[in-house]
Amino acid sequence: MSTFDQDWVIARGLGGLTVEDELERLRLPYESKLRKARNAFLDKLSEAETAIDGLNAAKQDFAPEPLITDDVLGAAAVELKERAAEFHRKDRAEEAFRLRHGLTRSAEEG
Numbered sequence: 001m002s003t004f005d006q007d008w009v010i011a012r013g014l015g016g017l018t019v020e021d022e023l024e025r026l027r028l029p030y031e032s033k034l035r036k037a038r039n040a041f042l043d044k045l046s047e048a049e050t051a052i053d054g055l056n057a058a059k060q061d062f063a064p065e066p067l068i069t070d071d072v073l074g075a076a077a078v079e080l081k082e083r084a085a086e087f088h089r090k091d092r093a094e095e096a097f098r099l100r101h102g103l104t105r106s107a108e109e110g
Contacts, residue, residue, distance in 0.1 A: 005026075008022075009022045009023070
Protein backbone atom coordinates (compact mmCIF):
# COMPACT_ATOMS: atom_id res chain seq x y z
CA MET A 1 0.00 0.00 0.00
CA SER A 2 1.37 3.41 -0.91
CA THR A 3 1.93 6.21 1.55
CA PHE A 4 -1.03 8.08 0.12
CA ASP A 5 -3.29 5.07 0.70
CA GLN A 6 -1.99 4.68 4.25
CA ASP A 7 -2.61 8.35 5.01
CA TRP A 8 -6.08 8.10 3.50
CA VAL A 9 -6.89 5.03 5.60
CA ILE A 10 -5.70 6.79 8.72
CA ALA A 11 -7.73 9.88 7.89
CA ARG A 12 -10.84 7.77 7.32
CA GLY A 13 -10.13 5.91 10.55
CA LEU A 14 -10.03 9.16 12.45
CA GLY A 15 -13.27 10.18 10.80
CA GLY A 16 -15.15 7.39 12.53
CA LEU A 17 -14.41 4.46 10.19
CA THR A 18 -12.27 1.60 11.32
CA VAL A 19 -9.24 0.46 9.39
CA GLU A 20 -10.98 -2.87 8.74
CA ASP A 21 -13.93 -1.09 7.12
CA GLU A 22 -11.59 0.84 4.85
CA LEU A 23 -9.64 -2.26 3.90
CA GLU A 24 -12.89 -4.03 3.11
CA ARG A 25 -13.95 -1.10 0.91
CA LEU A 26 -10.60 -1.25 -0.92
CA ARG A 27 -10.82 -5.02 -1.39
CA LEU A 28 -14.44 -5.07 -2.48
CA PRO A 29 -13.91 -4.47 -6.26
CA TYR A 30 -11.27 -7.20 -6.46
CA GLU A 31 -13.27 -9.66 -4.42
CA SER A 32 -16.38 -9.04 -6.51
CA LYS A 33 -14.41 -9.88 -9.69
CA LEU A 34 -13.16 -13.07 -8.09
CA ARG A 35 -16.65 -13.92 -6.81
CA LYS A 36 -18.12 -13.42 -10.31
CA ALA A 37 -15.40 -15.55 -11.88
CA ARG A 38 -15.92 -18.28 -9.28
CA ASN A 39 -19.68 -18.27 -9.82
CA ALA A 40 -19.20 -18.45 -13.59
CA PHE A 41 -16.79 -21.36 -13.09
CA LEU A 42 -19.26 -23.17 -10.82
CA ASP A 43 -22.02 -22.66 -13.41
CA LYS A 44 -19.82 -24.15 -16.15
CA LEU A 45 -18.85 -27.00 -13.83
CA SER A 46 -22.51 -27.73 -13.17
CA GLU A 47 -23.24 -27.71 -16.92
CA ALA A 48 -20.32 -30.06 -17.55
CA GLU A 49 -21.45 -32.45 -14.83
CA THR A 50 -24.97 -32.48 -16.28
CA ALA A 51 -23.56 -33.20 -19.75
CA ILE A 52 -21.36 -35.99 -18.37
CA ASP A 53 -24.35 -37.55 -16.60
CA GLY A 54 -26.33 -37.41 -19.87
CA LEU A 55 -23.48 -39.02 -21.79
CA ASN A 56 -23.12 -41.76 -19.19
CA ALA A 57 -26.85 -42.47 -19.42
CA ALA A 58 -26.65 -42.59 -23.21
CA LYS A 59 -23.61 -44.86 -22.97
CA GLN A 60 -25.53 -47.32 -20.78
CA ASP A 61 -28.45 -47.34 -23.23
CA PHE A 62 -26.15 -47.94 -26.21
CA ALA A 63 -26.15 -51.51 -27.48
CA PRO A 64 -24.10 -52.16 -30.63
CA GLU A 65 -25.64 -54.30 -33.33
CA PRO A 66 -24.44 -57.88 -33.20
CA LEU A 67 -21.92 -58.74 -35.87
CA ILE A 68 -23.41 -61.20 -38.28
CA THR A 69 -20.83 -63.67 -39.56
CA ASP A 70 -22.63 -64.31 -42.84
CA ASP A 71 -22.48 -60.62 -43.74
CA VAL A 72 -18.75 -60.48 -43.03
CA LEU A 73 -18.00 -63.63 -45.00
CA GLY A 74 -20.19 -62.49 -47.90
CA ALA A 75 -18.44 -59.12 -48.04
CA ALA A 76 -15.03 -60.81 -47.88
CA ALA A 77 -15.91 -63.12 -50.77
CA VAL A 78 -17.03 -60.20 -52.95
CA GLU A 79 -13.93 -58.20 -52.07
CA LEU A 80 -11.68 -61.19 -52.82
CA LYS A 81 -13.26 -61.59 -56.29
CA GLU A 82 -12.81 -57.88 -57.00
CA ARG A 83 -9.17 -57.90 -55.93
CA ALA A 84 -8.42 -61.05 -57.93
CA ALA A 85 -9.96 -59.47 -61.04
CA GLU A 86 -7.93 -56.28 -60.44
CA PHE A 87 -4.74 -58.34 -60.05
CA HIS A 88 -5.39 -60.16 -63.35
CA ARG A 89 -6.08 -56.85 -65.16
CA LYS A 90 -2.82 -55.40 -63.90
CA ASP A 91 -0.94 -58.57 -64.80
CA ARG A 92 -2.31 -58.46 -68.37
CA ALA A 93 -1.49 -54.74 -68.62
CA GLU A 94 2.10 -55.41 -67.56
CA GLU A 95 2.40 -58.25 -70.08
CA ALA A 96 1.05 -55.98 -72.84
CA PHE A 97 3.55 -53.26 -71.88
CA ARG A 98 6.47 -55.72 -72.02
CA LEU A 99 5.41 -57.07 -75.42
CA ARG A 100 4.83 -53.58 -76.86
CA HIS A 101 8.30 -52.42 -75.81
CA GLY A 102 10.12 -55.66 -76.59
CA LEU A 103 11.08 -56.47 -72.99
CA THR A 104 11.87 -60.13 -72.35
CA ARG A 105 11.85 -60.15 -68.54
CA SER A 106 9.28 -58.96 -66.01
CA ALA A 107 10.10 -56.39 -63.34
CA GLU A 108 10.37 -59.09 -60.67
CA GLU A 109 13.02 -61.03 -62.59
CA GLY A 110 15.39 -58.05 -62.43
